[in-house]
Amino acid sequence: MVVVACSPNAEGPAQSTATPVACRDAKTGDPCDGSERSCVDPCRRASTRYTECHAGHWVVGTVRCDPPPRPIEAGVVDPAPYVGADTVGQPCIDDTQCDPLEHGSARCSIYAFTIGPLNPTGVCIDQECDPARTDCDHGRGVCNAGLCLPKCTFGRAGESPSGCIGKNACVAFGGASIPADGGDLLLGYCLGGCATDGDCASVKALCQRENGRCVSSLAPFTKNLGDSCTSADDGKACACRWNRTTKVGFCTQFCRIGDACASGWVCDAALPEGTATAQPTGLAGTCAKTCATDGECAALNARCVGGAGLATKVCRVEDPSP
Numbered sequence: 001m002v003v004v005a006c007s008p009n010a011e012g013p014a015q016s017t018a019t020p021v022a023c024r025d026a027k028t029g030d031p032c033d034g035s036e037r038s039c040v041d042p043c044r045r046a047s048t049r050y051t052e053c054h055a056g057h058w059v060v061g062t063v064r065c066d067p068p069p070r071p072i073e074a075g076v077v078d079p080a081p082y083v084g085a086d087t088v089g090q091p092c093i094d095d096t097q098c099d100p101l102e103h104g105s106a107r108c109s110i111y112a113f114t115i116g117p118l119n120p121t122g123v124c125i126d127q128e129c130d131p132a133r134t135d136c137d138h139g140r141g142v143c144n145a146g147l148c149l150p151k152c153t154f155g156r157a158g159e160s161p162s163g164c165i166g167k168n169a170c171v172a173f174g175g176a177s178i179p180a181d182g183g184d185l186l187l188g189y190c191l192g193g194c195a196t197d198g199d200c201a202s203v204k205a206l207c208q209r210e211n212g213r214c215v216s217s218l219a220p221f222t223k224n225l226g227d228s229c230t231s232a233d234d235g236k237a238c239a240c241r242w243n244r245t246t247k248v249g250f251c252t253q254f255c256r257i258g259d260a261c262a263s264g265w266v267c268d269a270a271l272p273e274g275t276a277t278a279q280p281t282g283l284a285g286t287c288a289k290t291c292a293t294d295g296e297c298a299a300l301n302a303r304c305v306g307g308a309g310l311a312t313k314v315c316r317v318e319d320p321s322p
Contacts, residue, residue, distance in 0.1 A: 026058035087124040088141035089150035089190070091165050098124035110203050115235075116215035117203040120194045121166025125149055134173075134187070142173050142189040149189040156184060158278030158309065166202075169193030169212060169256065169284035172269050186276065192254065193284065211239035212254030212284070225262055225287060227251045228301060231321065241286060242321050243301065249317045250300035252286040261287035270316060271308035279309035288314035 021030040032053035053059075087098045092108035099106035105128040110117045112125055126148035129136035136148035152163030152170035161170035170188040192214075194200050194207035200214035208215045222237050223229055229240035231247040242249035255267035258281040268288035269279050279285070290312045291297050291304035297315035304313050 021058065023053070023058065028057075028059055030058045031056060032058050086138055086140065088126055088137040088148050089163070089165070090124045092122045092124050116205045116213070116217075117200070118192055118213045118215075119166075119168045119190070120192075120199040120203065120207075120214055121168050122203055123150055123165055123168060123190065142187060144173065144189050144191075149191055152188040152190050153185040154188060154280045154283055156186060156276045158276070158280050159185075160280050160282045161188060163188075164190035164193070167193050167199050170282070171284040172271060186271075188283070191284075193256075195254075210251075210253055211235065223251045225251055225253050225265070226289065226300065228299065234321070239286070240321075241302075241317050243317050244319045244321060246301070248301045249320070250302060250315070252288070255285050255287055257281050257283045257285055265289050266310070266312070266314060268307060268310065268314050268316070270320070273306050273308055276308040279307075288316060291315050 019031070020033040020035070021027075023032070023036040026032065033056075034053055036053060087100070087106055090097070092098050093110065095106075095108050095111060098108050106124060106126045108122050109119045109125050110122040112127065126137055126141065127146075129141070129143035129146065129148035131143060131146060133143055135141070135151075136143045140151060141148040142151050150164060150168070152161050154161040154170060154172070164170050168190045169192050171191055173187045173189050192212040194212055194214050195209065197207050200207050203214055205214035205216055206218050207213075208218055210221055219236055221239075223233065224238070227238065227250065229238055229242065229249055229251050231240065231242045231249075233251070234240035234242060238251035239254060240249050241252045253261065255261055257267050257269055257279045259267050261267055265287045267285045269283045269285040270288075271279055289297065289300060291314060294304045297304045300315045300317075302315040302317045305316050306313050307316070
């Protein structure tokens with residue numbers, strides 16, 4: 001394939017001055033002060049040029065949106081700058097809207113997963129993130145199991161989640177023990193959220209109601225709510241809530257707080273006691289069996305515990321799968 005590019009900068013690095021140059025006016029080598037981290041300039045109708053502030057100087061990429069070249073100062077090549085796409089969480093219908101730098105890791109969720117779109121509304125994600133960090137893509141996302149997923153937040157006092165587009169659901173991150181934005185809000189990520197096939201119509205998929213995800217074809221789940229299951233059953237025989245160590249758990253059902261579950265079961269977002277005073281309406285959860293003793297949960301490979309915002313104890317798997 002022949003790639004047609006705009007002419008590269010002919011001016012070369014500019015002489016350093018005391019006055020920072022605005023991102024959209026910058027040439028490679030012009031000074032910057034960090035007040036603007038990056039920008040994407042139109043170069044052709046379907047192409048862009050990426051510019052980033054690195055070590056006090058602007059670095060300009062090419063029309064093909066390759067990463068900016070490493071700046072060379074005093075003969076020393078600096079480390080490659082971070083080149084997050086700054087698109088995670090934006091609505092999309094194709095990959096080009098999510099990956100202006102053409103690195104290949106930022107994708108539209110409609111095409112990012114082998115089993116289908118997962119989300120009822122197409123949204124930009126990144127298939128790479130640093131697992132040692134919680135945030136990703138300059139704070140737009142949450143790094144969960146190596147995926148940079150759109151960030152959402154919800155209130156400790158039961159304020160409804162915000163940050164997910166369309167019908168995409170907000171899932172509590174890390175047991176919701178991580179505060180966001182000053183501590184009054186708790187952190188989550190956007191994933192799944194369908195209840196009917198109609199919810200997945202815009203992404204041309206079907207709703208796997210058991211786990212709330214939009215898929216290309218429905219899995220023939222053979223197990224029912226409350227059946228014992230293993231990690232190998234998850235997404236194949238049922239939506240399995242399993243322990244990371246033992247790999248066993250029980251079959252559950254996707255729900256949102258406020259939804260009704262089967263008799264003797266409640267919708268639970270798995271918020272640990274003490275993290276919140278209420279479970280926010282609309283937050284993603286799974287159906288959990290109500291209980292009074294551990295013995296009532298033994299068949300589910302779970303324990304009977306209390307949770308934030310619950311009026312009763314429920315059966316929960318310890319150290320559950322993400």
